[in-house]
Amino acid sequence: MDLVAGLGQTGQSVMRYLQASGEPMLAFDTRPDFDISQLQEDYPKVLFATGELPKAWHKWITRVVLSPGICKRDAWVLALQERGVEVVGDIELFARAVSQPVVAITGSNGKSTVTTLVGDFLSAAGYRVGVGGNIGRPALDVLLDDCECDVYVLELSSFQLETTYSLHSTASTVLNISEDHMDRYAGLDDYIQAKTIVYSDTELAVVPKGYESQLWLTKQLKKVYFGLEMPQADNEYGVLTHDQQAWLGRGNQAWLNLNEIALNAPHHQLNALAAMALCEPFDLPVGVFQQVLANFRGLAHRTQLVVEHAGVEWIDDSKGTNVGASLSALQSLGQQVLPEGRIILLAGGVGKGADFSDLKPAIQTYARALVLFGRDANIMHQTLSDSTDCYLVENLQQAVRQAQKLAKPGDIVLLSPACASFDQFKNYQDRGEQFSLEVKKALGL
Template sequence: MNEAGSINTRMVVGLGMTGLSAARWCQRRGYAFDLCDTRPALVNIEQIASEFPDARIFLGDQVSGELLASYDQLIVSPGVPLTLPSIQQAVSQGASVTGDIDLFRQQCDKPLIAITGSNGKSTVTTLVGELLQAAGKSVAVGGNIGVPALDLPQADIYVLELSSFQLETTRALGAQAAVILNLSEDHMDRYQGMNDYLTAKQRIFQAAQHTVVNRDDAATMAPGGKADLSFGLSAPTDAAEFGLSVIDGEYCICRGDAVLVKSSELKVKGLHNLANVMAALALVELAGVNSADVIPCLKSFTGLEHRCQWLGERDGVAFYNDSKGTNVASTLAAIDGLGAATEGNILLLAGGVGKGQDFSPLASSCGQYAGALFAYGEDKQQIADAVAGQCEVSLYANMDEAFRAACDSAKPGDAVLLSPACASFDQFKNYAERGQHFCRLVEAVL
């Protein structure tokens, strides 16, 4: 079945940002399409109907297998599981399934830098875009961060953050350079296990011209073991490796024997961020830019909101917003990265919806760096049970109560860190709203 030949009818499944970008893509090409969403009501339904006047819209129980099976192609949004019985029924009756990234590649013949991973992908994607722009490239950055791929402007090179959900419907990526930054347990409410999750992530390497791997995580290796460049926290042994060398008592980012930048010259902190920086430099190299030429831009990079974001200090106590820490691995990275650089203890605020995660890996790092854990939200008890005996643990109904208790406990040299290890939707709309709320709490005490 080709794109414009035997596909006569299309259904866009899921009407979030990505789904609506797919609808615009269809509309620009004059394709016949309809829209659907399994939610029974949408707050923006009038705007959607106005933007796509020729499309029929189906919601809630109207979205049946019989309905979806009546279309040649389903353009499925990342947030919609392909395992839904209605989608499975349609596929069994001959409907094809695609997603926004496959559609993007149909229209784009420019180089693509593709980035995925359990943690750090937004930081790396943003940084790669800024470094390429500093090198004089015309760059568009988006995908799972910011602007959906199908809504991006024309550019000479594209840098896309890709989620495992997006990769499930991607069949012909062909990136100039691709990387899985790391892999840890996440989205276990959607996948049957880590192997299922890894299979989705590894689709990023389909027909990739070049690959980058994390030497510290074997799961990031492309099938077949091929890698053009690597990064890791160990010292590099040759020019194909980015790594950390200790020079005069300080971590320095090196490529082979060449020292590129001292950690003290960077505005982003923590070992996890040094790994992110090295990944970005490797990708920039594979995009045709000498990594040494973009170091001045790298030194000015301040990181992203809600990702180990330093908010300020009061009476010797530092406050960090890592609301983007939505899984155990990202919270571990924040604790370990900041803990090693903190004179006192980490006072950790964690909690929310655990998505079926195992919280036990937090125990060791909390024992090493956390003076206390202030757990709140829906899965607070599971988190508390996982770290019991490693540090002081107390439970609270919400973040506000946990924050007040942390402030009361803090001593000079300590760091109050929000890194929830959970999704936010028990008490907040998303991680950004959660982070903004934490920022307001901190502003009130500074």
């Protein structure tokens, strides 16, 4: 019998999928105070438990479907594995059920944007596309849709990949690597190993230039590369000079003039190049890329302009939940704001064991001040306070008010926390929405 372990969004998606396929199941959540009353009403034939797994259940369990938030190295999971119980995740169930092409996307940063762009490119070319995974809609919910998809595009976290063993993809990528979830992994190599599972069975590996040695790629894989440099070979996507202007393209082919793309900061260029490379097996016309990128305005809470007021831009990058994401935002926006202005960076939250020192050079180069709040603000302060003027506050409201005092015309106030949000907020979306409200309140808008 299946044990569905972890009853958040993904676990509930697994329950819907197993119920639709007629599979019997048990359901368990490690949180003792998790409210299961609605689930018990929705699934009257399922036994539920919270806190600790009942010992009496062990003899019934033949497979564990583990939610990403539960580590497969937890003692109770290992004990079941030692008894020969299979441990899988929702993406493994998805992989066993689909025969259509799959594009699989992971990385420390940019996953949601690239996943969205690939879905938009394929849709604009006439494909029926299912987009899901870590991006919002669980993959199994997409599979349960009545719509018959031609191709699936999945955003995958390292947690999901840990329990995925048989996913075959038409194209896949690890967009980048930076420290994240170091409270769960033994070190960076352990984290990278989880990410590179996405390349295990793929027809085309899309590889970020400069990361080849980190990603342990086999010679047998068919590869294409992407980066901001001029392409040196036909299998490279990059930035070319054509007619004295900068273009995105492949090999020596200039495809998209940067002046005709709605978002053309360096990190946006990288996202676009990765998405185009992932679509190579589908042989899309260049006009599709031009059409989508001319109108794509980015995702909510990812370097999203909240308001420009009195010469100051207030930008929501609440989705910057790790050091790499915030570093990308600092560098990209910093290049735009200099020399007229500087960045006031609002950061802090749950650091997940990250090393914040990687932010120092960018802060020294681009920041006027650093305003820190949340659980690990003191840890960030110890690491970064010698980089620029640094202020410690209790919460986001105080951070906005402090930034308002510091900002000058030409500056950017950037919320890019480099931390998870669950110390003071429901999630990063809630944090971004609260930021927008506090900004408008402070500015009297």
